[in-house]
Amino acid sequence: MAATMQPEAVAPTTNGHNSSGRARWKYMDTLLSRPGAYTDPDDFVPGAVPIGNVEQSHVLVIGAGGLGCEILKNLALSGFKKIDVIDMDTIDVSNLNRQFLFREKDVGKPKASVAAEFVMQRVPSCKITPYVGKIQDKDEDYYMQFNVVVCGLDSIEARRWINATLVGMVDENNPDSLKPLIDGGTEGFKGQSRVILPTMTSCIECQLDMHAPRAAVPLCTLATIPRQPQHCIEWAHIIKWEEERKDLVLDTDDPEHITWLYEKALSRAQEYNISGVTYSMTQGVVKNIIPAIASTNAIVAASSCNEAFKIVTSSATFLGNPGLNNYMLYTGDSGVYTYTFEHQKKDDCPVCGNLPKDMLLNPESTLGELVESLAERPESQLKKPNLRTEEKTLYYSAPASLEESTRPNLKRKLRELLADGEDFAVSDGAFDITFRYTVRYT
Amino acid sequence: MLKIWSMKQQQQKSDAASGQTKKKKVTAAQLRVQKDLSELALPGTMKTVFPNPDDILNFTLTLTPDEGLYKGGVFNFTFAITQNFPHEPPKVKCKEKIYHPNIDLEGNVCLNILREDWKPVLNLNAVIVGLQFLFLEPNASDPLNKDAANDLMTDRDRFKRNVRSAMAGGAVKGETFDRVMK
Numbered sequence: 001m002a003a004t005m006q007p008e009a010v011a012p013t014t015n016g017h018n019s020s021g022r023a024r025w026k027y028m029d030t031l032l033s034r035p036g037a038y039t040d041p042d043d044f045v046p047g048a049v050p051i052g053n054v055e056q057s058h059v060l061v062i063g064a065g066g067l068g069c070e071i072l073k074n075l076a077l078s079g080f081k082k083i084d085v086i087d088m089d090t091i092d093v094s095n096l097n098r099q100f101l102f103r104e105k106d107v108g109k110p111k112a113s114v115a116a117e118f119v120m121q122r123v124p125s126c127k128i129t130p131y132v133g134k135i136q137d138k139d140e141d142y143y144m145q146f147n148v149v150v151c152g153l154d155s156i157e158a159r160r161w162i163n164a165t166l167v168g169m170v171d172e173n174n175p176d177s178l179k180p181l182i183d184g185g186t187e188g189f190k191g192q193s194r195v196i197l198p199t200m201t202s203c204i205e206c207q208l209d210m211h212a213p214r215a216a217v218p219l220c221t222l223a224t225i226p227r228q229p230q231h232c233i234e235w236a237h238i239i240k241w242e243e244e245r246k247d248l249v250l251d252t253d254d255p256e257h258i259t260w261l262y263e264k265a266l267s268r269a270q271e272y273n274i275s276g277v278t279y280s281m282t283q284g285v286v287k288n289i290i291p292a293i294a295s296t297n298a299i300v301a302a303s304s305c306n307e308a309f310k311i312v313t314s315s316a317t318f319l320g321n322p323g324l325n326n327y328m329l330y331t332g333d334s335g336v337y338t339y340t341f342e343h344q345k346k347d348d349c350p351v352c353g354n355l356p357k358d359m360l361l362n363p364e365s366t367l368g369e370l371v372e373s374l375a376e377r378p379e380s381q382l383k384k385p386n387l388r389t390e391e392k393t394l395y396y397s398a399p400a401s402l403e404e405s406t407r408p409n410l411k412r413k414l415r416e417l418l419a420d421g422e423d424f425a426v427s428d429g430a431f432d433i434t435f436r437y438t439v440r441y442t
Numbered sequence: 443m444l445k446i447w448s449m450k451q452q453q454q455k456s457d458a459a460s461g462q463t464k465k466k467k468v469t470a471a472q473l474r475v476q477k478d479l480s481e482l483a484l485p486g487t488m489k490t491v492f493p494n495p496d497d498i499l500n501f502t503l504t505l506t507p508d509e510g511l512y513k514g515g516v517f518n519f520t521f522a523i524t525q526n527f528p529h530e531p532p533k534v535k536c537k538e539k540i541y542h543p544n545i546d547l548e549g550n551v552c553l554n555i556l557r558e559d560w561k562p563v564l565n566l567n568a569v570i571v572g573l574q575f576l577f578l579e580p581n582a583s584d585p586l587n588k589d590a591a592n593d594l595m596t597d598r599d600r601f602k603r604n605v606r607s608a609m610a611g612g613a614v615k616g617e618t619f620d621r622v623m624k
Binding site for chain 1: 548
């Protein structure tokens with residue numbers, strides 16, 4: 001303890017309050033002030049440029065949980081000074097073993113604001129702006145302000161959303177619209193760190209099959225021959241709840257609901273002579289809790305932040321260079337194993353494989369005329385198209401019931417159905433890819 | 443940082459101009475469902491109903507088997523697809539209370555590709571073919587309704603009679619079923 005107390009004691013001159021006090025960043029400055037074996041000869045100018053890039057890059061960190069705490073700490077200690085962090089969750093007592101920016105007194109408070117506050121206390125030169133809420137609350141204008149996005153998420157849905165948003169933001173006339181996306185993820189002893197250059201390299205949607213599906217037990221096993229305590233809990237969760245409490249929406253954070261499931265599971269386990277059903281196991285199965293390993297988070301977050309640092313400084317080749325490796329997987333359950341490879345871009349990726357093209361349309365023409373014109377377009381020649389926007393089903397040739405209910409739209413004017421600048425997607429059974437267009441009214 | 447952009451410029455071949463801010467985009471799940479729907483090859487024994495045509499993630503599939511033990515019945519299945527599709531399978535439930543070894547009284551369906559064997563490469567057509575198969579070949583070795591499975595395994599004729607009376611809205615072993623005849 002005494003050894004670590006000493007540098008803290010002299011902190012006031014080195015913590016960045018004093019802008020000329022670069023002592024804290026001495027080694028970082030040294031690293032960035034001279035070329036080395038791995039620096040990019042074309043892009044690396046030693047000294048003020050890379051140092052300035054670290055200080056001025058605006059980094060968005062998505063998630064302030066197990067990975068997020070590590071990422072925020074690493075970025076702040078690497079000299080990044082402009083960070084935003086988004087997280088919708090509040091601190092739970094079970095987070096405290098590894099989410100080291102939180103203390104017992106913080107339980108119940110929002111993760112993003114407590115994490116930001118803690119890191120700023122330790123590294124006062126770093127300004128972290130928290131946002132408590134969902135990433136979906138924010139629009140493209142918000143995401144446009146960042147230079148790099150680093151994700152420490154546990155949800156595939158959120159990853160797919162931010163990925164699609166960043167891919168959709170790339171404007172070929174504006175270099176700043178391309179935001180490198182660094183995605184860290186862990187599950188128990190396994191993890192990955194990957195870099196996506198939206199539209200240039202394989203994206204999260206291209207890599208969707210890299211996520212292991214949630215292990216599931218056949219429904220009939222649960223219903224007829226449970227063998228494990230988990231089977232009894234899943235039975236209570238999926239079958240018994242529907243049978244007896246159909247009208248009540250299950251809230252996995254409600255202790256009464258978990259207790260109900262626990263008791264049902266316990267009596268079923270006794271019936272089949274299975275031991276081991278506990279309240280916390282019930283919670284674990286129902287909420288699909290996979291034990292988080294602090295060191296897995298630390299390793300994956302370190303790799304993710306290392307890539308962020310290399311991208312902004314050009315001080316070494318980063319993961320995700322087009323044509324080079326972009327995916328690092330890590331397995332720590334039997335020995336240590338890592339493998340880094342290039343996950344290739346998919347031509348038929350629904351998000352990045354076929355980017356929306358502008359389509360010039362007359363707002364006074366009808367949807368029927370648009371559908372006819374699709375059959376004549378050289379790239380598509382669609383005979384039986386299905387068209388929709390995010391909100392509306394415009395016209396579907398099949399299945400029959402949708403054809404019937406959307407047929408009246410064919411007579412309607414485009415301006416009643418589509419807004420200028422809105423995207424719509426066109427699929428046809430004869431084509432593997434879905435065509436996407438952006439409406440441009442003439 | 444700038445290096446990335448110069449690489450991007452080398453990569454790009456097309457040059458569509460755009461300046462306006464873009465509006466809402468069709469989500470990845472919607473794109474995939476739209477593609478699956480356009481590839482759907484429904485035989486005369488099946489049709490889909492979309493209560494809200496703008497919402498393609500929620501619909502009903504009506505199955506009217508024209509052969510097998512369940513011939514003459516009309517069975518409705520709700521499909522509920524989340525934004526996590528195709529990482530997650532669609533949630534499928536039978537709306538009627540029916541007598542079937544692989545469908546329980548709440549409408550839960552025991553079909554491997556709806557749960558443990560789901561893969562993102564599978565599509566809605568595969569699920570629909572799977573459901574159709576359950577009515578042609580009810581499977582006693584993966585039971586959700588143990589009584590029905592037992593009947594099928596031990597006395598096929600009694601099972602047939604039970605199917606007929608359950609489909610007509612009758613009772614089997616004290617359990618009353620929904621009438622599902624055309």
